Amino acid sequence: MILIRLVPKQTDINFLGARKAGFALSGLAAIGSVIFFLVLGLNFGIDFRGGILVEARVETGADIAAMRDSVSTLGLGDVSMQEFGDPRDVLIRVEEQEGGEQAQQAAVDAIKAIFATEIGEVEYRRVEFVGPKVSAELIRDGVLALTIALAAMMFYIWLRFEWQFSIGAIIALVHDVFLTIGVFALTRLEFNLSIIAAILTIIGYSMNDTVVIYDRVRENLHKYRSMPLVDLLNKSVNDTLARTVMTSVTTLLALFALFFFGGEVIRGFTFAMIWGVLVGTYSSIFIAAPALIFLGVHRGAKGAPPGKYANAERIEAKEPEDKKQITDDSTADSKGEA
Amino acid sequence: MLYFARWKIYSILAFLVVGLVFVIPNFLSDNGRAGLPTWMPHKQINLGLDLQGGSHLLLEVDVQAVIQERLEDLEGEIRTALRAEFVGYTDLSIVDDDAVTLRIRDLEELPRALELINALASVVRTSNFGVGIPDIEVDNTNDGDITVTLSKEAIQVRAAAAVEQSIEVVRRRIDETGTQEPSIQRQGEDRILVQLPGVDDPDRIKRLLGKTAKMTFQMVDQETSIADALAGRLRPGSEIIPHDSDVDANGDPVLYVVERRAIITGEMLTNSQVTTDQNGQFAVSLQFNPTGGRRFGDTTSQNVGQLFAIILDGKIISAPRIQTAILGGTGQITGNFTAQSAGDLATLLRAGALPAPLVILEERSVGPGLGADSVAAGKIASALAFILVLIFMLAAYGIFGLAADLALLINMMLLAAGLSALQANLTLPGIAGIILTVGMAVDANVLIFERIREEIALGKTPFASVEAGYKRAMTTIIDANVTTFIAAVILYVFGSGPVRGFAVTLAIGIVTSFFTAITVTRLLVSVWLTRTRPKELPI
Numbered sequence: 039m040i041l042i043r044l045v046p047k048q049t050d051i052n053f054l055g056a057r058k059a060g061f062a063l064s065g066l067a068a069i070g071s072v073i074f075f076l077v078l079g080l081n082f083g084i085d086f087r088g089g090i091l092v093e094a095r096v097e098t099g100a101d102i103a104a105m106r107d108s109v110s111t112l113g114l115g116d117v118s119m120q121e122f123g124d125p126r127d128v129l130i131r132v133e134e135q136e137g138g139e140q141a142q143q144a145a146v147d148a149i150k151a152i153f154a155t156e157i158g159e160v161e162y163r164r165v166e167f168v169g170p171k172v173s174a175e176l177i178r179d180g181v182l183a184l185t186i187a188l189a190a191m192m193f194y195i196w197l198r199f200e201w202q203f204s205i206g207a208i209i210a211l212v213h214d215v216f217l218t219i220g221v222f223a224l225t226r227l228e229f230n231l232s233i234i235a236a237i238l239t240i241i242g243y244s245m246n247d248t249v250v251i252y253d254r255v256r257e258n259l260h261k262y263r264s265m266p267l268v269d270l271l272n273k274s275v276n277d278t279l280a281r282t283v284m285t286s287v288t289t290l291l292a293l294f295a296l297f298f299f300g301g302e303v304i305r306g307f308t309f310a311m312i313w314g315v316l317v318g319t320y321s322s323i324f325i326a327a328p329a330l331i332f333l334g335v336h337r338g339a340k341g342a343p344p345g346k347y348a349n350a351e352r353i354e355a356k357e358p359e360d361k362k363q364i365t366d367d368s369t370a371d372s373k374g375e376a
Numbered sequence: 377m378l379y380f381a382r383w384k385i386y387s388i389l390a391f392l393v394v395g396l397v398f399v400i401p402n403f404l405s406d407n408g409r410a411g412l413p414t415w416m417p418h419k420q421i422n423l424g425l426d427l428q429g430g431s432h433l434l435l436e437v438d439v440q441a442v443i444q445e446r447l448e449d450l451e452g453e454i455r456t457a458l459r460a461e462f463v464g465y466t467d468l469s470i471v472d473d474d475a476v477t478l479r480i481r482d483l484e485e486l487p488r489a490l491e492l493i494n495a496l497a498s499v500v501r502t503s504n505f506g507v508g509i510p511d512i513e514v515d516n517t518n519d520g521d522i523t524v525t526l527s528k529e530a531i532q533v534r535a536a537a538a539v540e541q542s543i544e545v546v547r548r549r550i551d552e553t554g555t556q557e558p559s560i561q562r563q564g565e566d567r568i569l570v571q572l573p574g575v576d577d578p579d580r581i582k583r584l585l586g587k588t589a590k591m592t593f594q595m596v597d598q599e600t601s602i603a604d605a606l607a608g609r610l611r612p613g614s615e616i617i618p619h620d621s622d623v624d625a626n627g628d629p630v631l632y633v634v635e636r637r638a639i640i641t642g643e644m645l646t647n648s649q650v651t652t653d654q655n656g657q658f659a660v661s662l663q664f665n666p667t668g669g670r671r672f673g674d675t676t677s678q679n680v681g682q683l684f685a686i687i688l689d690g691k692i693i694s695a696p697r698i699q700t701a702i703l704g705g706t707g708q709i710t711g712n713f714t715a716q717s718a719g720d721l722a723t724l725l726r727a728g729a730l731p732a733p734l735v736i737l738e739e740r741s742v743g744p745g746l747g748a749d750s751v752a753a754g755k756i757a758s759a760l761a762f763i764l765v766l767i768f769m770l771a772a773y774g775i776f777g778l779a780a781d782l783a784l785l786i787n788m789m790l791l792a793a794g795l796s797a798l799q800a801n802l803t804l805p806g807i808a809g810i811i812l813t814v815g816m817a818v819d820a821n822v823l824i825f826e827r828i829r830e831e832i833a834l835g836k837t838p839f840a841s842v843e844a845g846y847k848r849a850m851t852t853i854i855d856a857n858v859t860t861f862i863a864a865v866i867l868y869v870f871g872s873g874p875v876r877g878f879a880v881t882l883a884i885g886i887v888t889s890f891f892t893a894i895t896v897t898r899l900l901v902s903v904w905l906t907r908t909r910p911k912e913l914p915i
Contacts, residue, residue: 041771041777042771093746095745162576164740169738172738183866191859231871231875239882241863242861243860277830280829284772285818285819288765288815288818288819289815289816291768292814295758295811296757300808301750304753304807
């Protein structure tokens with residue numbers, strides 16, 4: 039049986055050689071994301087902005103222009119209407135009404151009443167309203183959840199590895215979060231509660247990817263005590279490359295199935311996840327791993343300051359040594375197995 | 377890593393059988409499930425409101441209203457107590473939402489006033505030393521100013537009681553509507569989360585919950601004219617209350633001057649039903665408890681010919697004249713009722729009054745059409761995701777991929793079993809969680825298989841390679857799963873509704889995929905290796 043190999047048996051790609059380009063690219067993308075976020079802002083859904091969302095279906099086909107005209111006579115302020123995955127379906131968003139919680143309710147009733155007289159038979163597939171109190175809390179909870187998730191990850195990595203690893207991982211995660219928020223600012227896709235859930239999952243996924251590489255780095259640090267750090271990191275990334283690609287592909291396969299067939303309601307969430315898997319995979323290789331060079335990794339003699347080694351590593355990296363010196367010393371530690 | 381003690385194999389198999397038993401009800405009709413033996417679980421996976429259609433309402437109890445009411449009572453009690461003893465005072469009023477202030481005219485009378493006011497305190501709770509803690513704190517200055525504050529503790533106790541009682545009333549009102557399997561839970565300090573499966577237009581329920589249904593019978597003060605009352609010449613024990621439906625020539629509600637003291641309150645009712653009056657109009661019949669019946673009897677026999685008002689939520693719904701003494705412990709409300717409004721009022725009165733108004737903070741209603749569409753879309757997407765991953769794993773790892781695929785099938789079964797057993801709600805994001813699990817569940821196996829490939833490349837024997845592959849991949853698998861699990865837990869803690877559903881499936885998926893990767897595939901691979909003893913691994 040011929041098996042598919044997405045990644046050749048032995049790869050020797052110089053990922054770390056591209057670290058400066060990678061940092062520059064990521065830095066630009068992150069700064070760009072912040073600018074997009076600040077200038078364009080996010081297209082917040084009602085979860086965070088408060089207001090009303092109505093998904094309506096008119097069996098004979100929705101006449102959005104007519105519906106817009108009807109609703110505009112109600113004076114509800116900013117109202118957006120768009121087709122939602124099907125010519126029969128319309129998604130209506132109404133900004134938060136002044137006058138607290140009761141006012142939202144009154145606005146929903148008014149919309150239903152005017153459709154009943156002017157549009158006719160309308161099926162209300164979804165009616166949601168979020169009052170100002172709850173939306174403020176949802177924003178707070180979302181930010182809190184993201185912060186705690188990042189802190190918890192950092193703590194776990196610090197527990198399992200050394201502090202340099204936990205800083206490197208957190209830089210990669212923050213990068214992922216920034217880029218995801220940036221892409222939502224740029225594309226104007228609705229940013230709602232489920233996107234927060236997606237970002238948290240992305241954090242989990244990206245972390246997962248980073249941990250796999252870090253685990254290999256740690257293992258190789260024990261194995262190849264004299265190998266220059268750059269080469270060691272390169273080797274670790276290459277060692278785990280097949281797994282990184284395989285897992286990303288299976289996850290993306292599943293996500294694309296969901297994106298195309300999972301329905302309109304979940305599409306924003308799935309988009310965020312697909313983006314996150316791509317960014318998360320990239321950041322594990324091009325940010326989390328090279329970050330260790332800049333942070334310095336404690337190796338060799340105990341008590342030696344890591345910074346000194348980090349500098350030494352960087353100087354050595356300029357003159358790559360013969361990679362073939364990587365000897366196979368696995369015979370030594372395969373004793374006792376089998 | 378490849379050797380399995382017999383008891384381990386049996387435990388793994390037993391665990392899988394337990395999983396299977398929990399999954400079975402999901403494939404049976406209601407009749408089929410009823411036919412299952414009693415020792416077997418009968419529960420199917422719960423669909424969340426977004427999949428089966430239904431309404432989610434987040435209500436808040438207006439606790440401040442309860443406090444305000446207590447302050448108004450306190451103000452009235454102070455007035456009555458001081459008047460009864462002829463203690464002169466001025467400037468009696470409520471300040472800062474938590475206190476009543478007044479000034480005693482004659483400083484000589486200050487000690488007497490303090491004594492009278494202190495006597496009004498009721499005990500909130502008994503302290504650890506057996507001493508009752510009063511609900512008010514009375515302070516005074518030497519020039520006769522008295523401040524009566526509701527203690528923090530009293531406010532807390534009252535607020536908590538109000539929320540508890542509100543939940544009870546909400547439950548009774550919703551039960552009255554015949555909604556199937558409503559869920560009514562307290563959330564946080566002063567909120568109530570109501571979930572109504574199958575109700576996609578909760579207007580009637582919202583209307584019922586929107587009324588406090590505080591009903592009182594109060595005597596109409598016929599000695600004060602409306603003109604005097606509006607000019608501020610109102611007797612201290614009286615208040616102006618508008619009529620609910622009667623309007624004057626200008627279209628404004630008709631006003632009545634009514635004594636504050638309630639003869640009958642809602643708590644004195646034992647039953648109420650829709651009925652018709654002598655003119656064939658809809659009316660609501662009332663049945664009082666013994667106290668209520670006696671008070672109603674006494675009042676009506678002493679006040680024949682006078683008017684009394686039936687007041688609901690601050691509006692008069694009827695102000696009949698007492699024709700004769702009513703002694704039977706029953707009464708009737710007539711007014712401008714329709715069958716529906718009479719029915720709603722009877723329901724509200726039966727269920728009891730809310731201690732404070734409820735505000736709807738958030739509503740999410742999904743119609744059955746959208747729910748069914750989401751389920752259908754979710755099924756197609758999961759099936760497709762599943763098949764793609766199965767094929768891909770087979771193509772990439774051959775016989776090992778087959779083992780991983782089998783593990784994935786078992787993983788899905790265990791995930792479904794977990795959801796059935798925990799009775800967690802499966803939501804649309806939850807389905808996304810399952811699909812994500814399908815993609816990510818193979819990660820552990822991928823890690824192991826890639827490691828095995830590396831070991832083979834080092835020239836190890838098949839046995840040694842597999843052995844080392846499992847052993848070396850283990851720490852990585854644990855680290856990688858723990859991080860995703862942390863994310864899922866945080867999602868669960870901070871998420872609400874559908875997002876929680878996602879967190880639950882993700883968390884269960886991580887646990888089951890970890891279990892299947894390190895037991896099921898390992899067992900399969902081990903059995904295959906020992907049976908075939910291959911010279912070379914087809915990976």
